[in-house]
Amino acid sequence: MTKLNVNGNAVEVDVDPETPLLWVLRDTLGLTGTKFGCGMALCGACTVHLEGQPVRSCQIPVSSVGDKPVTTIEGLSKDRSHPVQKAWIEHDVPQCGYCQSGQIMSASALLEAKPRPSDADIDAAMAGNICRCGTYQRIRSAIRRAAEIKAGAA
Amino acid sequence: MSAIPSFTRRTFVGGLVIAVALPACKQSPKSSGELKFFEPNAWLHIGTDNSITFLCDRAEMGQGVYTSLTMLVAEELGVSLDRIKVEFAPPGDEFINNLIGGQITGGSTSVRDGWEKLRKAGATARHLLVSAAADEWGVDARSCKVSNGVILSPQFKKLTFGEVAEAAAKLPVPRDVPLKPAAQFTMIGKPQRRKDTPSKVDGSAVFGIDVKLPGMLYAALAQPPALGGSVKTFNDEKARAMPGVVGVVLTSSGVAVAADSWWRALKARDALTIEWDAGPNGALTDAKIAQVLRKGAAGPGRVARNDGDAAAAIRNAARVVRADYELPLLAHATLEPQNCTADVRADGADIYVPTQVQQIAHATAAKASGLDPKVVKIHTTFLGGGFGRRLEVDFIPAAVEVSRALKKPVKLVWTREDDMTHDAYRPPAFDQATGAFDAKGNLIAWNLHLTGPSITARMFPSVTEKMVDPFAVEAAANYPYDVPNVHVDFQQQEIGIDVGYWRSVSHALNCFVAESFMDELAVATKKNSYEFRKALLQKHPRFLKVLDLVVKESRFGYPQRGYFHGLAVMEGYGTYMAQVAEIALATGPDAGKIKVRRVYCAADCGQQVNPDTVIAQIESSVIFGLSALMWGEINIQNGRVKQTNFDDYRVARMTDAPRIDSYVIESGEAPGGIGEPATALVAPAVCNAIYTATGRRIRSLPLSRHRLA
Numbered sequence: 001m002t003k004l005n006v007n008g009n010a011v012e013v014d015v016d017p018e019t020p021l022l023w024v025l026r027d028t029l030g031l032t033g034t035k036f037g038c039g040m041a042l043c044g045a046c047t048v049h050l051e052g053q054p055v056r057s058c059q060i061p062v063s064s065v066g067d068k069p070v071t072t073i074e075g076l077s078k079d080r081s082h083p084v085q086k087a088w089i090e091h092d093v094p095q096c097g098y099c100q101s102g103q104i105m106s107a108s109a110l111l112e113a114k115p116r117p118s119d120a121d122i123d124a125a126m127a128g129n130i131c132r133c134g135t136y137q138r139i140r141s142a143i144r145r146a147a148e149i150k151a152g153a154a
Numbered sequence: 155m156s157a158i159p160s161f162t163r164r165t166f167v168g169g170l171v172i173a174v175a176l177p178a179c180k181q182s183p184k185s186s187g188e189l190k191f192f193e194p195n196a197w198l199h200i201g202t203d204n205s206i207t208f209l210c211d212r213a214e215m216g217q218g219v220y221t222s223l224t225m226l227v228a229e230e231l232g233v234s235l236d237r238i239k240v241e242f243a244p245p246g247d248e249f250i251n252n253l254i255g256g257q258i259t260g261g262s263t264s265v266r267d268g269w270e271k272l273r274k275a276g277a278t279a280r281h282l283l284v285s286a287a288a289d290e291w292g293v294d295a296r297s298c299k300v301s302n303g304v305i306l307s308p309q310f311k312k313l314t315f316g317e318v319a320e321a322a323a324k325l326p327v328p329r330d331v332p333l334k335p336a337a338q339f340t341m342i343g344k345p346q347r348r349k350d351t352p353s354k355v356d357g358s359a360v361f362g363i364d365v366k367l368p369g370m371l372y373a374a375l376a377q378p379p380a381l382g383g384s385v386k387t388f389n390d391e392k393a394r395a396m397p398g399v400v401g402v403v404l405t406s407s408g409v410a411v412a413a414d415s416w417w418r419a420l421k422a423r424d425a426l427t428i429e430w431d432a433g434p435n436g437a438l439t440d441a442k443i444a445q446v447l448r449k450g451a452a453g454p455g456r457v458a459r460n461d462g463d464a465a466a467a468i469r470n471a472a473r474v475v476r477a478d479y480e481l482p483l484l485a486h487a488t489l490e491p492q493n494c495t496a497d498v499r500a501d502g503a504d505i506y507v508p509t510q511v512q513q514i515a516h517a518t519a520a521k522a523s524g525l526d527p528k529v530v531k532i533h534t535t536f537l538g539g540g541f542g543r544r545l546e547v548d549f550i551p552a553a554v555e556v557s558r559a560l561k562k563p564v565k566l567v568w569t570r571e572d573d574m575t576h577d578a579y580r581p582p583a584f585d586q587a588t589g590a591f592d593a594k595g596n597l598i599a600w601n602l603h604l605t606g607p608s609i610t611a612r613m614f615p616s617v618t619e620k621m622v623d624p625f626a627v628e629a630a631a632n633y634p635y636d637v638p639n640v641h642v643d644f645q646q647q648e649i650g651i652d653v654g655y656w657r658s659v660s661h662a663l664n665c666f667v668a669e670s671f672m673d674e675l676a677v678a679t680k681k682n683s684y685e686f687r688k689a690l691l692q693k694h695p696r697f698l699k700v701l702d703l704v705v706k707e708s709r710f711g712y713p714q715r716g717y718f719h720g721l722a723v724m725e726g727y728g729t730y731m732a733q734v735a736e737i738a739l740a741t742g743p744d745a746g747k748i749k750v751r752r753v754y755c756a757a758d759c760g761q762q763v764n765p766d767t768v769i770a771q772i773e774s775s776v777i778f779g780l781s782a783l784m785w786g787e788i789n790i791q792n793g794r795v796k797q798t799n800f801d802d803y804r805v806a807r808m809t810d811a812p813r814i815d816s817y818v819i820e821s822g823e824a825p826g827g828i829g830e831p832a833t834a835l836v837a838p839a840v841c842n843a844i845y846t847a848t849g850r851r852i853r854s855l856p857l858s859r860h861r862l863a
Contacts, residue, residue, distance in 0.1 A: 015415070015417075016397065016417070016418065019415070019417045020417065023415060023416060023417040026364075027372065027415050027416055027417070028415070030366065031357070032357070032360075032363075032364035032366070033356065033357015033358065034357070035361075035363070035489075035490070035538070036363065036491065036567070037489050037490070037491070037570065038570040038799050038800050039569055039570055039571075039799075040570070040799055040800075040801070042799055042800040042801055043489065043570075043800055045489060072357070073356060073357035074356070074357050074358075076356075077356075080352060080355055080356050085355045085356065088351070088355045089347070089351050089352065089355060092347060092348050092351055092766060092770070093351075093355075094216075094348070094350070094351055094354035094355065095216030095217070095218070095770060095774055096214075096215050096216030096488075096489070096490075096536070096537060096538050096539045096540070097216070097350065097353075097354030097359050097361075097536065097538075098361060098488075098489045098490045098538030098539060099489050100354050100355060101357045104355060122808065123808055123809045126807075126808040127807050127808050127809045128807075129807075129808070130489060130800060130805055130807060131489070131777075132487060132488060132489045132539045132541070132778070132805065133216040133539065133774045133777075133778075134773060134774040134775075134776065134777025134778055134780075134806065134811070135770075135773070135774070136777065136806075136807075136808045136811035137773055137811060137813065137814055138770070138773070139808065140808070140811075
C-alpha cells in the first residue's frame, strides 16, 4: 500500500510503485479532472501541485510522492472560488476545456510565486501547457485578472 | 471545432432546406414516477417539476454549441439560460443536420442548421404552454405573457411551465408558430456566459476519457505501425502473466490488452510480441507522396468552376504568371487522445464516446457488437477537441470488440503516440496557379489546378460519384475576384493512406494558394496588395467592408519599424473575413525564423448568436492555423508516421501566441459559420508578410522547412 496526501486527505492506494501519479489520481482515486495528454511532460494537461509546485503528474512515480501534499483541480477550491477559477469564469476561458485543469494549476502556482506576474513570467510559467483550442490570449488576460482578485480588488 | 464541410446548395440532401416541420412530437406525457414530461418536440423536455431539459444534438468540442444552441431555444421559450439543463442527444433522424444530411457536428453548421428549427422548437413549446395556461384561466392566449418560465395572465395570475406541462402535452402541436423578429431578441446577439465553463474550471466536466462504469476494465491497443498494415502473428504469453491483466483480444484494429488499470494495460501491451504485415504502404514515404501528386497533376481534373475561357485567355495574354504550391499532411492532435468506453452485454450495449457523428458511431458500434442496433445506445460526452478528428470512428470498434469478448465494460484509451501515428491526416496538396494579364495590366484569367487525395470519396462516396469533391475546392471554387475567365479544377490523386476533414477542410488548402498567388499577381504588376484586391472586389460589399475595416484597424502597410504586414481575405461557411498578419524577423539564435506578433481579423458572420463565442472562435482558429503554418507536417517512412508526440509535432504554445484583434461586423445577414474560417487565412496572411519583409515567396509549408533570412 502506498500512502498519499491528496487534497488534504490521507489516502492509501494499492498500485504498482512505478505507476505515474496521474493514473493513480484518475483511475484509482477517481479524480479525473487531471488529464492525460501526452505521457511525456510535453503538454501540461496532467499538471498538479506537489508541495505547492506545479508538476507533470504523468512523470512522477507514485512511490516517489511520499507524504508531500498533492493538490489537484478538485482540491483547488470546493466551490470554484479560487481567484484563478473566478477569473477563468469571468473571461470564459475554456473552449473544449480539456487542457484547462492543467492551465489553471500552472496559473495558480504562478500567482503563489509571483502575485503580480509580468508577461515574461506568464510566458515562462505557462509555456508547458498546450491548448489546442488556442485560448492563450484569454488565459493571459485571466491570469492578470486573477492577480487583481487575489490582491483584493473586486 | 470542427470540420466537415458546408455542403453547399449544389450538393446532396436535397439542398439547403431548413426543417420547417418539427420532428418527433410526442403527445402523451412521458412519466417517470410522479414526474411527467411534456415533449413538444425532439429537443425539449419540460417536467411537471418545472425542469427544462434541452437535448443538444451537436457535440460540444469547444466551439460553444452547448451554450449557443441552448440560447436559440431559450430566446423563444422565454427562460433564462440557467433554467435549462443541457444533455447531449442520442443518435436519431430527428437530429439530422439539414445542411449535411446526417447527425454530424462539423462544417461550422451547428448554428446555421439550428437557427430556424431550434428557435421554432422553443416557440412551439412556449405556444403550447401558454395555450394550456390560457385554457385553465379561460382567457385569450394572446393576452398572456411569459417571464422566465412563468406564464402571466392579464389579471396577473401566474402558472409555471411545470404546472401546465401536463395540460400542454394534450394540446395539438401547431405547425407554424411565428418567431420573434430580430429587434425583439433579448438573448440572441448579446454575450452570454458559456454554460459549460463552470464544469471546465473545476475538473467536473466529463470527457470520454473520464467515463467510469462499475466493474470496468481498461484497455490499451497495439495498432499496426504501418498505415494500412495488419497483425500477422502475436505472442501474448508475457503480457498475460503481468499483474492486473484480464485478457488479450485480437481486434479488427490490432491487439488489445485489458487490465484492472490503464497503466497496467499499457505496460502489458508493450510486452506483446507482434509480427506485423506492413500491408500495401510498406514502402511509402512522404517524398513518394509528393512525387505521386506531381505526376497526378499532369491529368485534367474535374471542373469546380469555369467562367469564360481561361485557357484561351492565358494563351493570348500579354503576360502570364505561374507558380506551384505544396502542402504537407497534417495531424489533428486533439489534446484528448482517442478513446471509447463500451459496455456490451447479451441484451444490449452502451457506448460512451466523444464523437462528432452519433449515427455513424452507432452503426459502427452496433456492427462490432453483433447486436441489433435497436439495443445499442450511444452516449456522447464532452469532446477534448474535435477539429474533424472525431468525424472518424476508427477508435470505436476495438473497444466494443474487447468488451464483447471479455463480457465486461471496457474503456479503451489510445496513447498520444497511437493518436499521432493513426490519424486520418489532412490531405497534402500540389496546386498549380496561373494568372494572366492583358497589355494594360488587367487580370484577365485565373486558373487553379488542384491535385490531392479526396476525403469525401472515402467518407461519402455517393457525392464524388456525381461531382468534384466539394470539400477539395471550397476556397478555390468561390474565387471572389472580378476576373472574366476563371477555371478551377481538382485532380483526385490518391496516396494510399486515409485523409480526413481537418478544421476548415479545403478552405485552408485553397486559401493559402489563392491568397498567396493573388499577392504574387499584385507584386507582378507592382500594385499594392490591398488596392489590387479592392479593385477586383467591387461587386462584393460584404468583402469590401471587412477588407477596409481590417486595413484601417491594422494600419495595413504602415506597421511600426521592424514589423511587416501581410493580407488575406476569404469567404467560407457564409462568413466574410479579412486578416492582416504582423510579423517580425527573429534575430540571435532564432535568426532565419519569424515571429507572428499580432493578427487582425475582421469578420462578417451575419447574425451572431453568442458574440463572445464568435470572438473566441476567431482566436481559436488563428492559433490552430498558426500551428499548422509554423511547424505542422506529418512525414511518412516505410508507411509509418515519423512524428509521435508534441516534441516532434510542434503546436503553438503561450510563447508563440500572437495578440489577436477581432472586429466583428453586425451586418444583419443570416448567420454564417465561425468555428473554422479564420484558420484558413493565417498562412497566406503571414506568408504575404514574409514576402514584404524578405522578398521571399513561400510556396510550401510549414515555415520550419524554410530559413527565411
